[in-house]
Amino acid sequence: MTFDIYLGLSILSFSLFLFMIYIYFQLKTKYELLEDDNRDASERIKNLELQYAVLQTRYEEEKKTSSQKLSLLQGAKDELSNEFKTLANKIFEDKSKQFSTRSKEQLELMLQPFREQITNFSTQTKEQFLTHSKETYLLKDELPAFKTDERPTLK
Numbered sequence: 001m002t003f004d005i006y007l008g009l010s011i012l013s014f015s016l017f018l019f020m021i022y023i024y025f026q027l028k029t030k031y032e033l034l035e036d037d038n039r040d041a042s043e044r045i046k047n048l049e050l051q052y053a054v055l056q057t058r059y060e061e062e063k064k065t066s067s068q069k070l071s072l073l074q075g076a077k078d079e080l081s082n083e084f085k086t087l088a089n090k091i092f093e094d095k096s097k098q099f100s101t102r103s104k105e106q107l108e109l110m111l112q113p114f115r116e117q118i119t120n121f122s123t124q125t126k127e128q129f130l131t132h133s134k135e136t137y138l139l140k141d142e143l144p145a146f147k148t149d150e151r152p153t154l155k
Helices: 001-146
Strands: none
Touching: none
């Protein structure tokens, strides 16, 4: 009986040993699969980190470029705004000068007849004044003759 027990224990020990070997290989296989998965995941992480770095660099470059473009656009906008203001002022000044010139010409045309009439009136007034002055001078010379009753005869 001791042999049977011994044999039973030996078989049980051997079976346990085989089971442990089986478990070992199962665990080893799972470990290797997990290591492979871990390596793949690490490679994917490295690739993703590299892609992230590339994308981050592109983003920063695009951001910088966009900022420069925006700055250029703002400068162009300001320049165009100033040019527009300058051009608008120039057009306004030109139109004002044209209006002023036209108004002056039209006013000159309207006032020309009045000028002519005033010039004619002034000329007539001067002529009448001269005529009146001459007549007064002649009458002044004749006045003493009226006082003495000597009248010169008109020739």
